[in-house]
């Protein structure tokens with residue numbers, strides 16, 4: 001793993017309507033590719049204007065040179081097959097409907113939590129809490145749940161809907177191309193793998209995610225073992241969200257983690 005010595009520009013887009021989040025995306029551009037800023041900026045604006053969540057009444061586009069070094073890491077392995085069978089568990093889980101897919105998801109999370117000594121009852125509680133949060137939707141970022149069962153993102157913040165936004169992140173062009181070439185995946189998969197790889201590198205035990213896009217029903221569980229892509233993790237029309245499970249952290253380590261999730265620049269290849 002290397003810290004990149006090159007200099008980058010960060011381009012960030014955020015769009016909303018009546019303060020409700022519609023879409024957000026970002027790119028990192030090498031300084032020597034400064035002539036591409038216009039093109040990438042227009043791609044981001046076009047993405048904001050063509051989102052099924054609605055037409056924005058507000059679009060913010062921020063272009064800034066990054067002063068911190070960028071951490072370059074490989075993406076976590078993608079665990080998915082076109083037959084929609086959940087693997088690595090003793091049982092096969094057909095991801096043919098929400099019930100089966102969520103059972104697969106539960107099994108993945110439970111196996112990981114057990115590695116950290118979490119008992120069955122607490123495992124069930126943690127997973128139920130995670131699903132409750134993502135099914136309720138409406139959060140601007142991810143919730144953070146400690147493996148002891150407490151909710152950490154609101155411990156020092158009264159705004160329950162805020163959550164933690166993973167920012168300052170992009171994917172290398174080769175990775176984008178590799179995923180685009182594979183017709184099992186979508187554009188959303190690219191951003192999701194980048195986010196998952198960054199959060200796992202920062203020590204998150206597991207991430208659970210469903211899209212807040214009502215027509216996108218594929219979600220995932222990410223752990224250091226991989227990005228477990230899960231079809232039908234919710235029904236069409238349902239909302240979504242992200243949850244990060246972490247080991248017990250003191251206030252200082254939690255603040256550091258949140259700062260890194262939001263601000264430490266990563267390029268995923």
Ligand code: PML
Pocket residue numbers: 185186188189192209210211212213218219220229
């Ligand atoms: C995928 O693997 O296709 C991505 C699933 C999660 C998408 C999350 C989002 O874009 O909101």
